[in-house]
Each structure stands twice: as C-alpha cells, then as structure tokens.
C-alpha cells in the first residue's frame with residue numbers, strides 16, 4: 001500500500017511538472033512597476049519587463065492557496081483563460097500608506113512581481129485587498145514573449161557563494177543573501193557572517209528539522225563604505241543597496257527604497273526569498289511578506305531578531321504584540337485579518353480553532369492556568385483590544401521564550417512544504 005501511494009505521489013508530481021513545461025521556461029519574468037498614492041488612493045504604473053536567467057521557484061506549486069499578503073499577482077494563459085501562476089506579497093508602499101505622512105501627500109515606491117517565464121501570451125493581473133479583506137483587481141497587462149519588448153538580463157556576473165546547498169532550486173526554499181555596507185576588504189567578514197546567520201537559523205525550530213529543504217547562497221557586491229545610513233546619528237554612507245535606518249521614521253526600521261536594484265542583484269542566484277545582511281552593530285532590521293528581509297550583522301549576536309523578521313517575510317506571520325497607544329486602523333473591526341497567527345474571532349474557524357482544546361475558553365484569560373495552552377489571547381497585531389494571538393508568548397511576540405508557538409510553527413512548516421514538495 002505504501003508503494004502504491006508513493007507511485008501515486010510520483011505520478012501527480014510528474015503531471016504537475018509537465019504542466020510547468022507546457023506554460024513556462026525555466027527562467028524568470030520580472031515585471032517592475034511603480035506603486036504610488038496616499039492613505040486613500042493608489043495607482044500602478046508599469047516600468048519594464050525583464051527576462052532573468054534563473055528561476056528559483058517551484059515547478060509544481062504554481063497556484064498559491066494560502067492567500068496571504070496585502071497584494072496578489074495572478075497570471076492567466078491568454079488562449080484558455082486558465083490561471084497558471086499566482087502569489088501573494090506585501091510592500092513598503094502599503095506600510096507607508098498607513099502613516100501620518102500619507103494623509104498629507106502622495107508618494108511613489110518601486111515594486112516587482114516575479115514569475116516563471118511564459119512560453120505563450122499571458123495576462124498578468126495585480127490585486128489589492130479592500131477594507132473587507134477581499135481582493136480587487138487593480139492592474140491588468142498582457143505579455144507576449146514573441147512580441148512584447150523585454151530586456152534580457154543574462155549578464156549577471158557577480159560572484160555567487162554557496163553557503164548551504166541541499167538540492168535543486170525547484171524543490172527547495174532558496175534564500176539569497178545580499179551584502180550591504182561590506183567594503184571590498186570585508187568579503188571575509190561577509191562570508192563569516194553568512195555562515196553565522198545560517199548556523200543560527202538552522203539551530204532554531206522548525207527550521208532545524210527542515211535543514212534539507214533549504215538552499216542559502218550569497219551574492220558578493222562590495223560597497224564603497226561600511227554600514228548603513230542612520231539619519232538620527234547623522235550618518236550617511238555610500239552603499240550597494242542604499243539601506244537606511246529610520247525608515248518610515250522608526251529608528252530601528254532599516255530598509256531600502258531601491259527595490260529594483262535589490263532585485264537586480266538577487267537575480268544572480270536562483271531565489272525564493274531575499275535576505276539583506278547589513279554590516280553594522282546598530283540594532284535593527286525589517287521584513288515584509290514575499291518582499292525582502294533585512295538583518296543587521298549586529299543581530300547575529302541575538303539571532304532571534306532575524307528569525308523573527310524572517311517569519312514575516314517567509315510565512316506571512318503578524319506581530320503578536322499590542323502597543324499602549326494602538327494603531328487603531330491597522331485591523332478593521334468586524335473583518336478577519338489575513339495573517340495565519342492573529343484573529344479578530346470574526347472567522348476563527350479559518351484560523352487555529354481546531355488546535356484549541358475543548359476546555360480552553362475563547363477568548364482565553366491571560367493567566368498562569370493557560371500559559372502553555374493554545375487559545376485566543378487578546379492583544380496582537382499592534383493593538384491591545386480586539387485582535388487575538390494563539391499563545392501567551394511566541395517568537396512573534398517577545399524574545400523572552402525561545403520558540404515559535406504551535407500556530408506559527410505550523411504556518412512555517414506549511415510554507416516550507418509549499419516550496420519543497
């Protein structure tokens with residue numbers, strides 16, 4: 001019987017792989033665009049199509065079923081109308097649009113969607129969530145590989161350093177590590193930092209049990225100067241990716257607005273996730289779902305920071321903490337948020353309700369009796385009231401404990417399977 005299931009599995013994956021070959025070449029199509037607007041409206045403007053040599057994604061899991069992310073891209077085969085590829089993602093524009101500044105003026109940000117390179121004409125559609133959390137179609141563009149102009153970038157010549165390789169990119173989670181603020185003389189330090197990051201990452205559950213599902217590669221791009229911009233310390237340096245602390249006016253939030261440049265560099269290796277490693281001891285970092293993660297090398301002394309951040313970028317996990325003066329507009333009342341590890345209890349059935357013991361009350365009181373129980377504890381997603389988290393403590397809430405809660409762990413493992421099966 002076991003053999004039967006094994007062959008059935010083989011057959012299904014062979015058929016799925018054949019589907020990939022019908023529609024796609026093993027290269028990437030990258031669409032760069034500009035996303036602009038303010039707190040009320042937003043606009044998309046196409047910039048360019050780029051063909052990239054490498055595709056690091058799956059050949060079997062073409063449709064994303066998680067439906068995580070503020071935004072979504074869907075690719076349809078023009079002839080049949082069939083959906084052949086989809087992915088969710090987030091962006092810095094979305095975060096900025098929730099700030100005070102966005103009430104005063106409009107601003108533009110670079111965004112990108114990446115997909116395997118289509119063999120035939122396709123229709124690419126971009127979607128954005130509305131207030132009720134359903135997706136609205138916002139931008140539509142055709143792409144014909146025989147007729148549409150695209151730039152072919154097969155001249156990626158930056159050195160790629162293998163840090164941890166466990167198999168073919170199409171069956172693994174491929175992380176590309178990009179150096180930021182490492183000078184020509186600091187290549188040795190960068191490689192050492194990459195190994196430190198990788199070792200610490202794989203020491204942490206559930207990544208520790210899934211080491212063989214990951215590839216880690218580093219691209220070498222020297223910067224003119226060390227470190228990163230830090231406006232509050234009056235530090236401005238010339239670096240490869242132009243990162244800066246104080247992004248969106250939060251001192252520890254270190255991101256870059258030059259997203260298309262990040263994608264140019266990342267394209268040197270096949271990848272699913274981009275990890276920017278900033279050469280500084282100043283505390284900070286940041287991450288957005290299927291966008292990129294940033295860690296400072298100083299975090300390597302406290303690896304929980306970059307493991308926490310990667311939870312956002314890789315598995316779409318929300319922060320499980322609330323602030324005293326809450327961001328009231330972050331999660332609308334009466335609507336279930338999309339993140340797998342927080343709930344407003346509006347549609348708890350779609351979340352982790354099946355993991356809660358029958359004798360645990362919902363909402364769950366935050367007292368000693370329930371310390372180790374899965375429940376729904378109030379205070380998460382930056383608010384104290386109305387948004388609930390699965391456990392008293394978790395890596396997505398604080399660094400007091402040393403583990404992801406069961407709900408976050410499951411979300412991470414499900415995502416690892418999505419990339420590697």
Ligand SMILES: [Zn+2]
Nearest residue numbers: 394396405408
């Ligand atoms: Zn959690």
